[in-house]
Amino acid sequence: MSQSDYHMHYIITNYFEVYFLGSFQYICNSSAVVCDVIIMNAPRQLLRIQCIGCIARILGKPVQRVILPTGAHLQTPGSQHNYGQLLRPFHCSAVCSTSRPSRTQLEKTVEDETLNKDKSLVTHDDLFERAARDSKTKADFNRVVDVFSKKDIRRRGHVEFIYAALKKMPEFGVERDITVYNKLLDVFPKEVFMPRNFIQRMFNHYPRQQECGVQLLEQMENYGIMPNVETKVLLAQIFGEKSHPMRKYQRIMYWFPKFKHANPFPVPHVLPSDPVELARFSLTRIADDLDAKITIYQYPSTDITETGEEVMRPHIVGIQSPNQRSLLAKHNPCRPVFVEGPFPLWLRKTCVHYYLLRADPVPSEEKVEEEFDPEMMGPEQSLFYPQRLDLDLERDMGDDFRFDVDDVEEGPVYAMCMAGQADQVTLSQWISGLQETCPILGQIPTVFRLDSGPRELQTTSDAQQTPEQEVETDQITEEEPLHSQRVKQ
Amino acid sequence: MAVSKTTLKTLFGVYGVIHRQTLLLPSTLRCSVILSSRSIYERDYRRPGQPPDTRWPWQKIQFDFSKGVEGIKKHIGLLKDEFVQRWTGPEGRPLIDHMLEQTRVQWEFRGPESLSQWVVSSDQEIGGRSEAYIKLGKNNTTCMLYGTLCSTPPRDGETRYSGYCTLRSKQPLASFDRKKYYDWSSFNTLHMRIRGDGRPWMVNMSAETFFSHQRDDIYSYFLYTRGGPYWQDVKIPFSKFFLSSRGRIQDDQHVLWLDKVKSIGFTLGDKADGPFQLEIDFIGLCSDLAHTEEFAYELYKRNPEV
Numbered sequence: 001m002s003q004s005d006y007h008m009h010y011i012i013t014n015y016f017e018v019y020f021l022g023s024f025q026y027i028c029n030s031s032a033v034v035c036d037v038i039i040m041n042a043p044r045q046l047l048r049i050q051c052i053g054c055i056a057r058i059l060g061k062p063v064q065r066v067i068l069p070t071g072a073h074l075q076t077p078g079s080q081h082n083y084g085q086l087l088r089p090f091h092c093s094a095v096c097s098t099s100r101p102s103r104t105q106l107e108k109t110v111e112d113e114t115l116n117k118d119k120s121l122v123t124h125d126d127l128f129e130r131a132a133r134d135s136k137t138k139a140d141f142n143r144v145v146d147v148f149s150k151k152d153i154r155r156r157g158h159v160e161f162i163y164a165a166l167k168k169m170p171e172f173g174v175e176r177d178i179t180v181y182n183k184l185l186d187v188f189p190k191e192v193f194m195p196r197n198f199i200q201r202m203f204n205h206y207p208r209q210q211e212c213g214v215q216l217l218e219q220m221e222n223y224g225i226m227p228n229v230e231t232k233v234l235l236a237q238i239f240g241e242k243s244h245p246m247r248k249y250q251r252i253m254y255w256f257p258k259f260k261h262a263n264p265f266p267v268p269h270v271l272p273s274d275p276v277e278l279a280r281f282s283l284t285r286i287a288d289d290l291d292a293k294i295t296i297y298q299y300p301s302t303d304i305t306e307t308g309e310e311v312m313r314p315h316i317v318g319i320q321s322p323n324q325r326s327l328l329a330k331h332n333p334c335r336p337v338f339v340e341g342p343f344p345l346w347l348r349k350t351c352v353h354y355y356l357l358r359a360d361p362v363p364s365e366e367k368v369e370e371e372f373d374p375e376m377m378g379p380e381q382s383l384f385y386p387q388r389l390d391l392d393l394e395r396d397m398g399d400d401f402r403f404d405v406d407d408v409e410e411g412p413v414y415a416m417c418m419a420g421q422a423d424q425v426t427l428s429q430w431i432s433g434l435q436e437t438c439p440i441l442g443q444i445p446t447v448f449r450l451d452s453g454p455r456e457l458q459t460t461s462d463a464q465q466t467p468e469q470e471v472e473t474d475q476i477t478e479e480e481p482l483h484s485q486r487v488k489q
Numbered sequence: 490m491a492v493s494k495t496t497l498k499t500l501f502g503v504y505g506v507i508h509r510q511t512l513l514l515p516s517t518l519r520c521s522v523i524l525s526s527r528s529i530y531e532r533d534y535r536r537p538g539q540p541p542d543t544r545w546p547w548q549k550i551q552f553d554f555s556k557g558v559e560g561i562k563k564h565i566g567l568l569k570d571e572f573v574q575r576w577t578g579p580e581g582r583p584l585i586d587h588m589l590e591q592t593r594v595q596w597e598f599r600g601p602e603s604l605s606q607w608v609v610s611s612d613q614e615i616g617g618r619s620e621a622y623i624k625l626g627k628n629n630t631t632c633m634l635y636g637t638l639c640s641t642p643p644r645d646g647e648t649r650y651s652g653y654c655t656l657r658s659k660q661p662l663a664s665f666d667r668k669k670y671y672d673w674s675s676f677n678t679l680h681m682r683i684r685g686d687g688r689p690w691m692v693n694m695s696a697e698t699f700f701s702h703q704r705d706d707i708y709s710y711f712l713y714t715r716g717g718p719y720w721q722d723v724k725i726p727f728s729k730f731f732l733s734s735r736g737r738i739q740d741d742q743h744v745l746w747l748d749k750v751k752s753i754g755f756t757l758g759d760k761a762d763g764p765f766q767l768e769i770d771f772i773g774l775c776s777d778l779a780h781t782e783e784f785a786y787e788l789y790k791r792n793p794e795v
Contacts (some may be wrong), residue, residue, distance in 0.1 A: 181525075222650075254791065255738060263689070263713045285687075286717025345716040346687040349761045356718055398589075403680070405594050405771045408630045415720050 063278070124148075125257035126159070126166035128172075136172040138180065141165075145183055155189050159212045162187055166219050175223050176231045183218060185234045194240040201242070209373040213238070213245030221252055267347045275300060279418035280353050282345055286416065291320035297433035300420060316419020316430050320437070328414040328438050331359060337414065339427050355427060355450075357434070361411040414438075424448050496602045538717065569665035579672075593676065596753075597771040598632040601625060611636065611654040616643030621654035626768055631684075635766040638757065652762065657693075657754035668751040670697055673727075677747075681723045682770035685704045685714025690767065691756045694730060697749035705735045708745040712755065720770060740791055744784040 132140035297316040341355030574581035577790040611621040621636035640652025708730035
């Protein structure tokens with residue numbers, strides 16, 4: 001657009017701003033013009049649309065089909081949901097409604113504050129505190145923002161207000177809501193902070209407001225919220241295309257989609273509230289075996305005994321895969337198995353604990369070599385469906401991708417479980433439940449190595465554990481009859 | 490100069506002497522001042538809110554003869570190794586191994602001396618309340634990084650976010666504290682065997698740079714742990730590492746150059762307060778012939794100037 005065009009355009013806009021400020025919103029709302037290409041070059045198109053709308057009104061013609069010089073098509077009034085608020089007039093905000101509802105307490109407080117400025121000091125934080133004393137909801141937050149926006153057409157103190165609002169968002173529970181961020185971004189007056197000439201563009205025009213916009217986007221980034229097209233349009237209207245907040249928006253839009261699915265073990269944002277479902281999800285996650293089967297040994301319930309006491313029965317959810325079962329079947333009954341726990345598992349912000357049933361690693365002298373059954377390979381076996389294949393077809397002759405490192409000696413893990421309570425009774429119930437599928441557990445002594453706090457996964461017992469073991473070997477004789485009793489039941 | 494600066498340093502056990510620009514010093518003093526100089530960027534970290542260290546260089550000298558003698562022995566031993574090892578191959582390994590190897594184990598934790606190559610730090614440096622410790626796992630076969638995170642920021646007026654911990658490897662040093670770099674140009678994948686507790690970590694690698702503006706350049710990628718009792722093999726190709734500086738991802742991206750790698754680090758900052766643990770078995774490199782990607786992110790100029 002040439003210079004003269006621009007000047008003319010500018011004068012018209014200013015003219016309309018001065019004379020039609022009050023009813024501007026009314027005109028624009030009634031025309032309800034929607035532009036398809038608005039997203040591409042938002043501020044220019046917005047200004048043009050406003051001008052054209054006003055000119056059309058002056059001339060008395062309805063705005064039906066106007067073709068802009070750039071070829072953008074303006075459609076007849078149709079949907080206006082998101083884009084309705086794009087036709088906000090200069091300096092005015094979208095929430096400036098023509099009707100005047102009854103003045104709420106909050107508005108009265110705000111008006112009192114403006115009138116009696118020298119008498120009291122009401123900080124922006126206090127506004128939020130007063131708005132919702134008992135419960136803090138999104139509606140209350142929105143109401144405070146509305147009151148601030150309506151109070152002053154020039155939005156004095158909007159930077160401080162936005163900083164205070166950003167700090168208060170977690171208390172009101174709206175920090176993950178993109179509509180609330182857009183509403184907060186709406187508090188900025190539009191088109192005031194856009195640089196108009198090269199000097200302003202050079203010298204970081206309105207640095208405090210730009211920093212505030214960047215901080216708002218940074219809070220969105222911290223909570224991992226993706227901005228939407230409304231954010232972009234707002235930013236373009238407020239700061240312009242090449243401002244710091246717009247650049248930050250572009251960076252968010254570039255990097256967030258790249259890393260959104262980088263997690264090979266994704267955890268949903270909303271975890272199941274039912275403890276059994278949560279245990280099921282986390283056990284399938286740590287089992288690392290798709291064949292593993294979950295068994296729910298006990299659902300959480302509350303029993304009332306004869307004496308009238310309430311007995312809480314916690315949930316017990318266990319998991320075992322066929323590999324683990326076969327390993328357990330091969331376990332030497334002379335050596336004990338250990339129930340270890342609780343070990344922590346973090347799912348986003350929640351920490352759950354799981355317990356293991358494992359054995360110590362077999363020392364090398366006692367290791368039994370698995371005999372290679374010659375009948376598995378032979379002329380009578382099928383060549384197309386062999387039972388055992390010893391070829392490594394992915395590797396070339398000279399390739400060797402092994403690491404020159406000794407393997408960490410660790411005992412096998414036989415089963416895992418998650419229980420509501422971390423005591424021996426609950427875990428014994430789990431063991432007895434496991435015994436139904438693995439009868440060898442009845443003969444193997446079980447030692448409980450429970451710790452009050454989370455600790456590392458142990459590999460072999462060391463000197464510190466032997467006194468504990470000696471104490472527990474006394475209990476082993478008690479364990480065995482317990483087990484056999486349960487089996488009989 | 491007849492005696493090199495690090496020898497002087499070791500003789501007198503001087504650590505952390507800072508060079509101050511004083512043009513009026515006599516020539517002998519100026520020699521020793523120039524000998525022990527650290528640039529403004531290599532100084533010890535100044536915690537936000539604390540006054541800067543304004544001691545004169547001579548106030549920082551600490552004399553310790555026995556330490557000095559040990560230092561001399563160690564450095565001369567390293568120097569001798571450097572001359573002798575050249576005859577077998579680079580870094581003492583036979584040349585045929587260096588040329589044909591497809592995997593290399595860079596860090597493994599098989600003894601207490603392996604922990605001295607690592608530095609643990611947490612946000613206690615800036616006044617936070619997280620704790621991080623490192624110890625050897627059972628049987629001295631693994632490294633266990635454990636501790637607690639606390640994301641309340643310190644009340645010093647400057648810091649806004651907190652709650653992180655890092656484990657970083659020390660830069661390899663040749664004789665007389667000269668910096669040495671890892672040369673991983675024949676590999677293209679980082680292979681780690683770890684056992685975490687489900688928390689998302691981040692792997693950071695820093696490489697040697699030429700300009701001082703690139704001082705805080707770190708190439709990072711995410712390390713998602715599954716949790717559970719089983720070990721997890723993580724393979725991250727070097728083409729996936731993106732460039733960031735001082736924690737902010739940069740607009741101009743380029744691939745990590747593998748010929749001069751300084752250190753590797755693991756960091757955790759997932760804003761979940763509570764205990765954490767990470768067990769590392771070994772960190773190795775391998776060359777994945779199927780991975781032909783050079784860089785995962787676009788190289789064109791994304792934010793043209795105004």
